[in-house]
Every structure is written in structure tokens, then in C-alpha cells.
Amino acid sequence: MDRTCSLCGGTGFVKAEGSVRLCECRFSREDVNRVLRIPRRFWDAELDNYECETPSENEAYKEAYIFASSFDPEEGRGLTLVGPPGVGKTHLAVGILKKIYREKGIKGLFFDTKDLIYKLKSLMDEGKTNRAIKAILNRPLIVLDDLGSERLSEWQRELISYIISYRYNELKSTIITTNFSLSGEEKKDRRIRKVAEGIDLPKVLMSERLDPSTVSRIYEMSKVVYIKGRDRRRL
Ligand SMILES: Nc1ncnc2c1ncn2[C@@H]1O[C@H](COP(=O)(O)OP(=O)(O)O)[C@@H](O)[C@H]1O
Numbered sequence: 001m002d003r004t005c006s007l008c009g010g011t012g013f014v015k016a017e018g019s020v021r022l023c024e025c026r027f028s029r030e031d032v033n034r035v036l037r038i039p040r041r042f043w044d045a046e047l048d049n050y051e052c053e054t055p056s057e058n059e060a061y062k063e064a065y066i067f068a069s070s071f072d073p074e075e076g077r078g079l080t081l082v083g084p085p086g087v088g089k090t091h092l093a094v095g096i097l098k099k100i101y102r103e104k105g106i107k108g109l110f111f112d113t114k115d116l117i118y119k120l121k122s123l124m125d126e127g128k129t130n131r132a133i134k135a136i137l138n139r140p141l142i143v144l145d146d147l148g149s150e151r152l153s154e155w156q157r158e159l160i161s162y163i164i165s166y167r168y169n170e171l172k173s174t175i176i177t178t179n180f181s182l183s184g185e186e187k188k189d190r191r192i193r194k195v196a197e198g199i200d201l202p203k204v205l206m207s208e209r210l211d212p213s214t215v216s217r218i219y220e221m222s223k224v225v226y227i228k229g230r231d232r233r234r235l
């Protein structure tokens with residue numbers, strides 16, 4: 001079946017009153033989800049249907065909204081969402097990607113972090129290195145979902161370090177979701193003490209899974225947001 005849009009011929013743009021606007025085909029549910037490679041489970045996730053039940057969820061929603069509406073692909077600013085399972089980290093990350101695509105036409109990409117490192121490894125093993133890998137790494141915006149959710153082997157850690165430092169150096173934006181505490185010192189850290197208050201920080205530290213230089217870059221390239229809420233998969 002030919003899926004080329006009859007309105008824009010697949011370009012994504014249509015002429016309107018002397019100017020050019022984004023074609024409506026960009027906004028159909030299926031199209032947005034496919035373009036951004038959103039996993040099916042999250043096809044309905046939007047910033048607009050993220051419910052805020054706790055002050056912390058409210059804060060996280062606000063940060064996500066501000067991040068999406070002020071997104072500038074030249075700045076390399078990122079967002080790191082930290083919290084226990086089921087509080088909506090992936091939901092928010094997906095909502096941000098969609099809002100940025102719809103409003104600014106910027107195509108981010110969603111990756112489960114583990115999938116991405118296996119994908120990059122197989123590209124490297126096939127000798128396809130640079131072009132295919134750079135096409136991913138040079139995207140203006142990517143989501144690394146569930147960073148370090150499992151114990152990592154040496155090559156996996158190295159690859160994550162490579163991805164983060166590449167994006168750090170090239171000023172590319174990355175949204176990270178993770179179950180880790182970044183430092184374990186959040187309650188003493190002046191910059192984030194307020195948001196970390198009253199939050200049961202995850203016991204595993206990111207520095208136990210990733211190189212210290214990677215963690216330090218993540219700190220510098222992103223705003224860190226801690227989320228406290230109920231596990232929506234259970235309750
Ligand atoms: N605040 C929320 N409002 C609406 N749905 C939510 C919210 N938080 C989580 N969900 C839903 O609950 C499920 C689990 O959320 P998810 O984003 O996968 O959590 P996490 O990534 O933090 O483990 C998903 O189906 C998600 O859409």
C-alpha cells in the first residue's frame with residue numbers, strides 16, 4: 001500500500017497563505033508514533049494525559065512541559081527523569097518527544113537503552129560503523145529509556161560512555177529515564193535538595209553502573225528531575 005500523504009507528497013510540509021506549515025499527516029496518531037519509534041505500549045502517552053497526583057508529579061510535569069515548549073536543538077540541553085518503577089518516567093519522555101515533533105517538526109527518536117547498545121554493537125560488528133552509527137548519534141534529540149536498568153558488561157558500559165560523551169561534545173539533547181540515584185548525595189546538594197526532599201531515592205547509584213565521567217557529563221548536560229509517586233502498574 002502506498003502510504004505517501006496525498007496532501008504533502010511525503011515532504012511533511014504544505015503551502016498555506018503565502019507561507020509553509022507542517023502537514024496534518026504528521027499529527028495522525030500512527031504516524032507520530034512510527035516516526036519517533038515509540039513502543040506500542042506508549043502510543044497513547046501524551047503530556048496532556050499525564051495525571052498529577054503528588055506535588056512531585058506536578059513538578060515533573062511542569063519541567064517536562066517547559067523542556068518541550070522551549071526546546072532548541074542548538075543548545076544541547078537534556079532532561080534526566082529519576083524515580084522508582086511505574087511513576088511515569090517513560091510516559092513523560094514519550095510525551096515530550098511528541099510535543100516537540102508536533103510543534104517544532106523536530107524528529108527525536110525513542111530508544112530502550114539496552115536495545116540501542118545492541119543495535120550499535122551489531123552495526124559495528126557488521127563493519128557498518130560510521131554512517132549508520134552517526135545517523136543515530138547525530139539526531140537532535142533522543143530518549144535513552146531505562147538507562148542501566150540491569151548490570152552492564154564492560155563493552156556495554158563503554159558503549160554508553162561513548163554515546164553520552166559524543167552527544168555531550170556535539171551539543172545534542174538527550175532525555176534519560178532511570179531508576180538510579182545520580183549521586184546518592186541529592187539531599188545535600190543545594191541545586192536539587194528541594195526536589196529530593198521526601199523522596200525515597202533509589203538505592204543503586206548510577207556511578208556503580210556507569211563510569212564517573214559519564215555520570216558527570218549527564219549532570220552537566222541535563223536537568224535532573226526526581227519523581228515520587230505510586231507505581232501505576234500495580235495500584
Ligand atoms: N502520572 C501518570 N498519568 C497517567 N498515566 C501514567 C502516569 N504515570 C504512569 N502512567 C502510566 O502507567 C504505566 C507505567 O508508567 P511508565 O511511564 O512506564 O513508568 P516508569 O517509566 O516510571 O517505570 C504506563 O502505562 C503509563 O502510561
Ligand SMILES: [Mg+2]
Nearest residue numbers: 089090146177
Ligand atoms: Mg520506564
